[in-house]
Amino acid sequence: MSTQTWTQARVRALHDDLVNLYEPVDRETEHGADPTANPGEGVRQLVTTILSQNVADENTSRAAAALFNRYADFAAIEAADHDELAETIRVAGLADQKAARIQRALSAVREETGGAYSLAFLDAMATDGAKAWLTDIKGVGPKTASVVLNFHFGKPTMAVDTHVERVSKRFELVPESASNAAAHDRLDEIVPDELIYPLHVLLIRHGRTHCSARDADCANPVCETYCDCNFCP
Structure with a gap:
Protein backbone atom coordinates (compact mmCIF):
# COMPACT_ATOMS: atom_id res chain seq x y z
CA MET A 1 0.00 0.00 0.00
CA HIS A 31 3.53 6.15 34.22
CA GLY A 32 1.41 7.03 37.23
CA ALA A 33 -1.56 9.35 37.53
CA ASP A 34 0.43 12.60 37.40
CA PRO A 35 4.10 12.27 36.45
CA THR A 36 4.47 16.09 36.50
CA ALA A 37 3.70 16.31 40.23
CA ASN A 38 7.43 16.10 41.05
CA PRO A 39 9.30 18.76 39.01
CA GLY A 40 12.53 16.76 39.11
CA GLU A 41 10.94 13.71 37.49
CA GLY A 42 11.11 15.27 34.03
CA VAL A 43 14.85 15.82 34.38
CA ARG A 44 15.29 12.30 35.72
CA GLN A 45 13.45 10.98 32.68
CA LEU A 46 15.62 13.06 30.35
CA VAL A 47 18.78 11.68 31.97
CA THR A 48 17.47 8.11 31.94
CA THR A 49 16.41 8.39 28.30
CA ILE A 50 19.90 9.57 27.34
CA LEU A 51 21.24 6.50 29.13
CA SER A 52 18.84 4.29 27.16
CA GLN A 53 20.14 5.33 23.75
CA ASN A 54 21.23 2.23 21.78
CA VAL A 55 21.19 -0.13 24.76
CA ALA A 56 18.92 -2.82 26.21
CA ASP A 57 16.41 -1.86 28.92
CA GLU A 58 18.16 -4.03 31.51
CA ASN A 59 21.45 -2.17 31.12
CA THR A 60 19.64 1.18 31.17
CA SER A 61 18.12 0.25 34.54
CA ARG A 62 21.48 -0.84 35.91
CA ALA A 63 23.20 2.34 34.75
CA ALA A 64 20.42 4.56 36.12
CA ALA A 65 20.54 2.81 39.49
CA ALA A 66 24.31 3.23 39.67
CA LEU A 67 24.07 6.89 38.68
CA PHE A 68 21.37 7.93 41.13
CA ASN A 69 22.86 5.87 43.95
CA ARG A 70 26.31 7.43 43.53
CA TYR A 71 25.31 11.09 43.24
CA ALA A 72 23.12 12.93 45.71
CA ASP A 73 21.35 15.16 43.20
CA PHE A 74 21.43 16.59 39.67
CA ALA A 75 23.90 19.30 40.72
CA ALA A 76 26.36 16.63 41.80
CA ILE A 77 25.95 14.80 38.48
CA GLU A 78 26.53 17.99 36.50
CA ALA A 79 29.63 18.84 38.55
CA ALA A 80 31.04 15.30 38.58
CA ASP A 81 34.41 14.47 37.09
CA HIS A 82 33.75 13.33 33.55
CA ASP A 83 35.79 10.13 33.76
CA GLU A 84 34.20 9.19 37.08
CA LEU A 85 30.72 9.79 35.66
CA ALA A 86 31.50 7.76 32.54
CA GLU A 87 32.75 4.85 34.65
CA THR A 88 29.60 4.99 36.78
CA ILE A 89 27.32 4.56 33.75
CA ARG A 90 29.62 2.33 31.71
CA VAL A 91 27.15 -0.55 31.61
CA ALA A 92 24.91 1.60 29.39
CA GLY A 93 27.55 1.70 26.64
CA LEU A 94 28.95 4.76 24.86
CA ALA A 95 29.82 5.95 28.35
CA ASP A 96 31.98 8.93 27.38
CA GLN A 97 29.39 10.33 24.97
CA LYS A 98 26.49 9.75 27.34
CA ALA A 99 28.31 11.32 30.29
CA ALA A 100 28.93 14.43 28.18
CA ARG A 101 25.31 14.49 26.96
CA ILE A 102 23.93 14.17 30.48
CA GLN A 103 26.10 17.00 31.79
CA ARG A 104 25.24 19.21 28.81
CA ALA A 105 21.54 18.55 29.33
CA LEU A 106 21.69 19.33 33.04
CA SER A 107 23.65 22.51 32.34
CA ALA A 108 21.09 23.60 29.74
CA VAL A 109 18.19 23.02 32.14
CA ARG A 110 19.90 24.88 34.99
CA GLU A 111 20.79 27.83 32.78
CA GLU A 112 17.26 28.02 31.33
CA THR A 113 15.60 28.03 34.75
CA GLY A 114 18.10 30.21 36.56
CA GLY A 115 19.34 27.44 38.79
CA ALA A 116 16.58 24.83 39.11
CA TYR A 117 16.75 21.31 37.73
CA SER A 118 13.20 21.24 36.42
CA LEU A 119 11.61 20.92 32.99
CA ALA A 120 8.31 22.42 34.14
CA PHE A 121 8.82 25.34 31.75
CA LEU A 122 8.35 22.97 28.81
CA ASP A 123 4.78 22.25 29.87
CA ALA A 124 3.69 25.77 28.92
CA MET A 125 5.38 25.60 25.52
CA ALA A 126 3.83 24.37 22.28
CA THR A 127 4.98 20.87 21.36
CA ASP A 128 7.16 22.00 18.45
CA GLY A 129 8.86 24.64 20.57
CA ALA A 130 9.44 22.25 23.45
CA LYS A 131 10.90 19.64 21.10
CA ALA A 132 13.13 22.27 19.47
CA TRP A 133 14.42 23.36 22.89
CA LEU A 134 15.36 19.81 23.82
CA THR A 135 16.90 18.87 20.49
CA ASP A 136 19.06 22.00 20.58
CA ILE A 137 21.03 20.15 23.27
CA LYS A 138 23.81 18.25 21.51
CA GLY A 139 23.11 14.53 21.81
CA VAL A 140 19.37 14.88 22.41
CA GLY A 141 17.61 13.68 19.28
CA PRO A 142 13.92 13.53 18.35
CA LYS A 143 13.36 10.18 20.07
CA THR A 144 14.80 11.32 23.40
CA ALA A 145 12.85 14.58 23.20
CA SER A 146 9.63 12.79 22.28
CA VAL A 147 9.95 10.32 25.16
CA VAL A 148 10.24 13.17 27.65
CA LEU A 149 7.50 15.28 26.10
CA ASN A 150 4.97 12.51 25.60
CA PHE A 151 5.63 10.26 28.59
CA HIS A 152 6.13 13.07 31.12
CA PHE A 153 4.04 15.96 29.79
CA GLY A 154 1.52 14.14 27.61
CA LYS A 155 2.41 16.22 24.58
CA PRO A 156 1.43 14.71 21.20
Whole structure:
Protein backbone atom coordinates (compact mmCIF):
# COMPACT_ATOMS: atom_id res chain seq x y z
CA MET A 1 0.00 0.00 0.00
CA SER A 2 1.09 3.59 -0.45
CA THR A 3 1.78 5.87 2.51
CA GLN A 4 -0.89 8.13 0.99
CA THR A 5 -3.57 5.62 2.06
CA TRP A 6 -2.90 6.27 5.73
CA THR A 7 -5.65 8.59 6.90
CA GLN A 8 -6.32 9.24 10.57
CA ALA A 9 -9.35 6.97 10.29
CA ARG A 10 -7.13 4.12 9.11
CA VAL A 11 -4.66 4.80 11.93
CA ARG A 12 -7.57 4.56 14.38
CA ALA A 13 -8.52 1.22 12.85
CA LEU A 14 -4.93 -0.01 13.23
CA HIS A 15 -4.96 1.04 16.89
CA ASP A 16 -8.23 -0.82 17.49
CA ASP A 17 -6.93 -3.94 15.77
CA LEU A 18 -3.74 -3.87 17.86
CA VAL A 19 -5.85 -3.49 21.02
CA ASN A 20 -7.86 -6.55 19.96
CA LEU A 21 -4.63 -8.51 19.41
CA TYR A 22 -3.03 -7.43 22.69
CA GLU A 23 -4.92 -5.29 25.23
CA PRO A 24 -5.77 -1.64 25.84
CA VAL A 25 -2.93 0.60 27.00
CA ASP A 26 -3.43 2.13 30.45
CA ARG A 27 -1.25 5.22 30.69
CA GLU A 28 -1.68 5.55 34.45
CA THR A 29 -0.47 1.99 34.99
CA GLU A 30 2.58 2.73 32.85
CA HIS A 31 3.53 6.15 34.22
CA GLY A 32 1.41 7.03 37.23
CA ALA A 33 -1.56 9.35 37.53
CA ASP A 34 0.43 12.60 37.40
CA PRO A 35 4.10 12.27 36.45
CA THR A 36 4.47 16.09 36.50
CA ALA A 37 3.70 16.31 40.23
CA ASN A 38 7.43 16.10 41.05
CA PRO A 39 9.30 18.76 39.01
CA GLY A 40 12.53 16.76 39.11
CA GLU A 41 10.94 13.71 37.49
CA GLY A 42 11.11 15.27 34.03
CA VAL A 43 14.85 15.82 34.38
CA ARG A 44 15.29 12.30 35.72
CA GLN A 45 13.45 10.98 32.68
CA LEU A 46 15.62 13.06 30.35
CA VAL A 47 18.78 11.68 31.97
CA THR A 48 17.47 8.11 31.94
CA THR A 49 16.41 8.39 28.30
CA ILE A 50 19.90 9.57 27.34
CA LEU A 51 21.24 6.50 29.13
CA SER A 52 18.84 4.29 27.16
CA GLN A 53 20.14 5.33 23.75
CA ASN A 54 21.23 2.23 21.78
CA VAL A 55 21.19 -0.13 24.76
CA ALA A 56 18.92 -2.82 26.21
CA ASP A 57 16.41 -1.86 28.92
CA GLU A 58 18.16 -4.03 31.51
CA ASN A 59 21.45 -2.17 31.12
CA THR A 60 19.64 1.18 31.17
CA SER A 61 18.12 0.25 34.54
CA ARG A 62 21.48 -0.84 35.91
CA ALA A 63 23.20 2.34 34.75
CA ALA A 64 20.42 4.56 36.12
CA ALA A 65 20.54 2.81 39.49
CA ALA A 66 24.31 3.23 39.67
CA LEU A 67 24.07 6.89 38.68
CA PHE A 68 21.37 7.93 41.13
CA ASN A 69 22.86 5.87 43.95
CA ARG A 70 26.31 7.43 43.53
CA TYR A 71 25.31 11.09 43.24
CA ALA A 72 23.12 12.93 45.71
CA ASP A 73 21.35 15.16 43.20
CA PHE A 74 21.43 16.59 39.67
CA ALA A 75 23.90 19.30 40.72
CA ALA A 76 26.36 16.63 41.80
CA ILE A 77 25.95 14.80 38.48
CA GLU A 78 26.53 17.99 36.50
CA ALA A 79 29.63 18.84 38.55
CA ALA A 80 31.04 15.30 38.58
CA ASP A 81 34.41 14.47 37.09
CA HIS A 82 33.75 13.33 33.55
CA ASP A 83 35.79 10.13 33.76
CA GLU A 84 34.20 9.19 37.08
CA LEU A 85 30.72 9.79 35.66
CA ALA A 86 31.50 7.76 32.54
CA GLU A 87 32.75 4.85 34.65
CA THR A 88 29.60 4.99 36.78
CA ILE A 89 27.32 4.56 33.75
CA ARG A 90 29.62 2.33 31.71
CA VAL A 91 27.15 -0.55 31.61
CA ALA A 92 24.91 1.60 29.39
CA GLY A 93 27.55 1.70 26.64
CA LEU A 94 28.95 4.76 24.86
CA ALA A 95 29.82 5.95 28.35
CA ASP A 96 31.98 8.93 27.38
CA GLN A 97 29.39 10.33 24.97
CA LYS A 98 26.49 9.75 27.34
CA ALA A 99 28.31 11.32 30.29
CA ALA A 100 28.93 14.43 28.18
CA ARG A 101 25.31 14.49 26.96
CA ILE A 102 23.93 14.17 30.48
CA GLN A 103 26.10 17.00 31.79
CA ARG A 104 25.24 19.21 28.81
CA ALA A 105 21.54 18.55 29.33
CA LEU A 106 21.69 19.33 33.04
CA SER A 107 23.65 22.51 32.34
CA ALA A 108 21.09 23.60 29.74
CA VAL A 109 18.19 23.02 32.14
CA ARG A 110 19.90 24.88 34.99
CA GLU A 111 20.79 27.83 32.78
CA GLU A 112 17.26 28.02 31.33
CA THR A 113 15.60 28.03 34.75
CA GLY A 114 18.10 30.21 36.56
CA GLY A 115 19.34 27.44 38.79
CA ALA A 116 16.58 24.83 39.11
CA TYR A 117 16.75 21.31 37.73
CA SER A 118 13.20 21.24 36.42
CA LEU A 119 11.61 20.92 32.99
CA ALA A 120 8.31 22.42 34.14
CA PHE A 121 8.82 25.34 31.75
CA LEU A 122 8.35 22.97 28.81
CA ASP A 123 4.78 22.25 29.87
CA ALA A 124 3.69 25.77 28.92
CA MET A 125 5.38 25.60 25.52
CA ALA A 126 3.83 24.37 22.28
CA THR A 127 4.98 20.87 21.36
CA ASP A 128 7.16 22.00 18.45
CA GLY A 129 8.86 24.64 20.57
CA ALA A 130 9.44 22.25 23.45
CA LYS A 131 10.90 19.64 21.10
CA ALA A 132 13.13 22.27 19.47
CA TRP A 133 14.42 23.36 22.89
CA LEU A 134 15.36 19.81 23.82
CA THR A 135 16.90 18.87 20.49
CA ASP A 136 19.06 22.00 20.58
CA ILE A 137 21.03 20.15 23.27
CA LYS A 138 23.81 18.25 21.51
CA GLY A 139 23.11 14.53 21.81
CA VAL A 140 19.37 14.88 22.41
CA GLY A 141 17.61 13.68 19.28
CA PRO A 142 13.92 13.53 18.35
CA LYS A 143 13.36 10.18 20.07
CA THR A 144 14.80 11.32 23.40
CA ALA A 145 12.85 14.58 23.20
CA SER A 146 9.63 12.79 22.28
CA VAL A 147 9.95 10.32 25.16
CA VAL A 148 10.24 13.17 27.65
CA LEU A 149 7.50 15.28 26.10
CA ASN A 150 4.97 12.51 25.60
CA PHE A 151 5.63 10.26 28.59
CA HIS A 152 6.13 13.07 31.12
CA PHE A 153 4.04 15.96 29.79
CA GLY A 154 1.52 14.14 27.61
CA LYS A 155 2.41 16.22 24.58
CA PRO A 156 1.43 14.71 21.20
CA THR A 157 4.76 13.62 19.80
CA MET A 158 5.58 10.02 18.89
CA ALA A 159 8.77 8.46 20.23
CA VAL A 160 10.12 6.34 17.37
CA ASP A 161 12.40 3.61 18.68
CA THR A 162 13.69 0.70 16.61
CA HIS A 163 10.47 -1.32 17.04
CA VAL A 164 8.16 1.56 16.14
CA GLU A 165 10.28 2.47 13.13
CA ARG A 166 10.51 -1.11 11.86
CA VAL A 167 6.78 -1.85 12.18
CA SER A 168 5.81 1.55 10.75
CA LYS A 169 7.94 0.96 7.68
CA ARG A 170 6.65 -2.56 7.15
CA PHE A 171 3.07 -1.27 7.42
CA GLU A 172 4.08 1.65 5.15
CA LEU A 173 2.98 4.22 7.67
CA VAL A 174 6.28 5.86 6.74
CA PRO A 175 8.42 5.32 3.63
CA GLU A 176 11.09 2.64 3.85
CA SER A 177 13.75 5.25 2.99
CA ALA A 178 12.68 7.69 5.72
CA SER A 179 15.27 8.73 8.29
CA ASN A 180 14.42 8.39 11.97
CA ALA A 181 13.76 12.14 12.14
CA ALA A 182 11.47 11.94 9.11
CA ALA A 183 9.64 9.00 10.71
CA HIS A 184 8.99 11.15 13.78
CA ASP A 185 7.58 13.94 11.62
CA ARG A 186 5.41 11.59 9.57
CA LEU A 187 3.88 9.81 12.57
CA ASP A 188 3.28 13.08 14.40
CA GLU A 189 1.40 14.22 11.29
CA ILE A 190 -0.89 11.24 10.75
CA VAL A 191 -1.49 9.79 14.23
CA PRO A 192 -4.36 11.45 16.15
CA ASP A 193 -3.05 13.21 19.24
CA GLU A 194 -4.91 11.02 21.73
CA LEU A 195 -3.48 7.86 20.13
CA ILE A 196 0.18 8.93 20.12
CA TYR A 197 1.02 7.24 23.42
CA PRO A 198 -1.10 4.07 23.16
CA LEU A 199 -0.08 3.45 19.55
CA HIS A 200 3.58 3.87 20.52
CA VAL A 201 3.19 1.17 23.17
CA LEU A 202 1.18 -1.13 20.89
CA LEU A 203 3.65 -0.86 18.00
CA ILE A 204 6.45 -1.81 20.38
CA ARG A 205 4.45 -4.81 21.60
CA HIS A 206 3.83 -5.86 18.03
CA GLY A 207 7.48 -5.43 17.12
CA ARG A 208 8.59 -7.58 20.03
CA THR A 209 5.86 -10.23 19.70
CA HIS A 210 5.40 -10.68 15.96
CA CYS A 211 7.33 -8.19 13.85
CA SER A 212 10.92 -8.87 14.86
CA ALA A 213 13.80 -7.71 12.72
CA ARG A 214 15.01 -11.06 11.37
CA ASP A 215 12.28 -13.63 11.96
CA ALA A 216 8.87 -11.97 11.71
CA ASP A 217 5.75 -14.00 12.43
CA CYS A 218 3.11 -12.55 10.12
CA ALA A 219 0.45 -15.13 11.00
CA ASN A 220 -1.71 -12.70 12.92
CA PRO A 221 -4.72 -10.56 11.95
CA VAL A 222 -2.87 -7.25 12.18
CA CYS A 223 -0.11 -8.25 9.77
CA GLU A 224 -2.66 -9.90 7.50
CA THR A 225 -4.53 -6.59 7.25
CA TYR A 226 -1.74 -4.02 7.18
CA CYS A 227 1.54 -5.66 6.20
CA ASP A 228 3.02 -6.87 2.93
CA CYS A 229 6.65 -7.27 3.98
CA ASN A 230 9.05 -9.95 2.80
CA PHE A 231 8.05 -12.24 5.69
CA CYS A 232 4.34 -12.22 4.81
CA PRO A 233 3.07 -15.34 3.04
